[in-house]
Amino acid sequence: MPDACPPARCAFAFSLLVITNVLADEVVPVPDPGFESGGIGWSGGRIMQEESVAAPEGRACIEVSAGEFASAPIDRILNPGETYRLRAWTRRSNPPGTSASGVASIRLSSMVDGTTTIELGTTALTVDPPPLAGAAATVASDDGVNVWFDGGYRMHFGDIPLYQSTFADPLVDPWLEAERDGYDFDNALGPLRTSNGFRAIYDCFYDDAGPSYESIIGFRRPTGSAPDYSWADDYEVVLEHAPSEFPWVIDPHLFEDPDTGRVWMSWGGHVIHVTEIDPLTGRILGDPADPEIDTHPAGTHVPILKWPESIALGGDPAQPPGWCGDAFSSCYMEGPALFKHDGWWYAFASYGNLGSDYTIRMARSTSPTGPYLDKDGVNGTTFDRTLDRYGASMLLAAEGDQAVPGHPAVWKDGDRLLLGYDQRPDPRLDVDRMAIRELHVVDGWPTIWQPIELEIRVDDHPDAVGGALRIELGGAGDPESLVLFDRIELERIGTRCPSDLDGDGRTDGADLARLLVGWGSSGPGDLNGDGLVDAADLGLLVVSWGPCP
Secondary structure, eight states: OOOOOOHHHHHHHHHHHHHTOOBOOEEEOOSSTTOTTSOTTOBSSEEEOOGGGOOSSSSOEEEEEBTOEEEEEEEEEOOTTOEEEEEEEEEEOOOTTOOOOOEEEEEEEEEETTTEEEEEEEEEEEOSOOOOEEGGGTSOOOSOOOEEEETTEEEEESSSEEEEETTSOTTTSEEEEOOOBTOOOOEEEEEEEOTTSOEEEEEEEEOOSSSSOOEEEEEEOEESOTTSOEEOSOOEEEEEEOSSSSSBOOOOEEEEOTTTOOEEEEEOBSEEEEEEEOTTTSSBTTOOSOOBGGGSOTTSEEEEEEOOSSGGGTOOTTSOTTOOOOSSOOSOEEEEEEEEETTEEEEEEEESOTTTTOEEEEEEESSTTOOOBOTTSOBTTSEETTTTEESOEEEEOOBTTBEEEEEEEEEEETTEEEEEEEEESSTTSOOOEEEEEEEEEETTEEESOEEEEEEEEGGGOGGGTTOEEEEEEEEOSSTTOEEEEEEEEEEEEOBSOTTOTTOSSEESHHHHHHHHHTTTSSSTTOTTOSSSOSHHHHHHHHHTOEEOO
């Protein structure tokens, strides 16, 4: 005879299933899901602790080559009626100069009787940087991807203006060359199109050879309509400085706060500043009579990020003599950008030398003027002696056939967040190309890593019932390609009828037989999830007799 069920326990189980007969969603534990403990529980692959790959969770991840799998057993026996969803974050991570296509693959399988492996499902995702089409693939484009939307067009302002219909996909569809009537700008273009109709393209001019060390930011306004604007000769200087590089008035980026309509300009080299701009005139708020920065009131220009060569160029007094960057970027920064998302302000910038070791890094704040902190909680203007750097979390470093990524800009494009930047397909050539990737936000931080998901139903694989679940992460791309995985998540998705053990849509004698076969074990029939098939589970099955709800 089966063991008796304690009355209180049975009464609770009966009432629960009579009311709902629902198996709730459940997070299933995964061994070392972020690989921060060295990959305990995983076999195959290689654990990486490389800051440059910008793992979305912690600093560690796992790397697999094409044709290789990393796997981990899950402490879970499969039951009829169950559905599982596997989710991971992935990206390509090829060695410099390697263009091999990367494909990430995830798989769920069941190990039955410790000997037979039954595949439950697999899916794959190409994780290459998107190859832009049309003029974007052939035209030199220094200083980022600088976008505004106007009249049904997506405009990019770089070495030459490019455009698409807003119905086109910027990652897939061709970019076309626009007319260039009067289009004559210097460096680091920063478009501004406000909600009240002000339109202008900002740029900068500088003399870094001396002795004047002059640096200037100004703008010109278009006439006509998109995509073929004309550009007036009138140039309005907004900000300037001489005769030194501190502050270095270059690389303007403009951002209108979608919640308030206020406009903020990030700019600078060595040190990044933020300045509020009048959305009606495009000039500095308060319209100082002289654009020379030394004449402006204190607080007009707020430093938010630093990576300078020396204290003399604006460095924190804690910066040690001789410091010149970290393992990824030398001691210089420029090309900033701001973006606001879900209440957070993000400051991005280009760290290092544009010809050798540019990286894109970030920090965040609750205010456009900071303070901006990185993932370690370090202020972007503070030198941390333990980390031996200023606060700056990696977003994108060189990878594969994209060297020296820099001059970031982030914008919302439909339902997606996009990161535009410039990069060099061949670092030996002094030619930049535009690049765009989709951004996701994980735990409040943007990432270029992509999610990959797989969902399986146990009822589609009856031979797998009673087997142990297993996760596999693999590379399915070209030879020489490398793929990374991080933040592995598994959940059992709730079912409306957990007592339907054979998945035929009703609870009947066939399900009772299955439950009795598993009596006293932890296998199929453990309806209440207590690890044992017993009288409590029998009671749950009996009160659910008949068609599933």
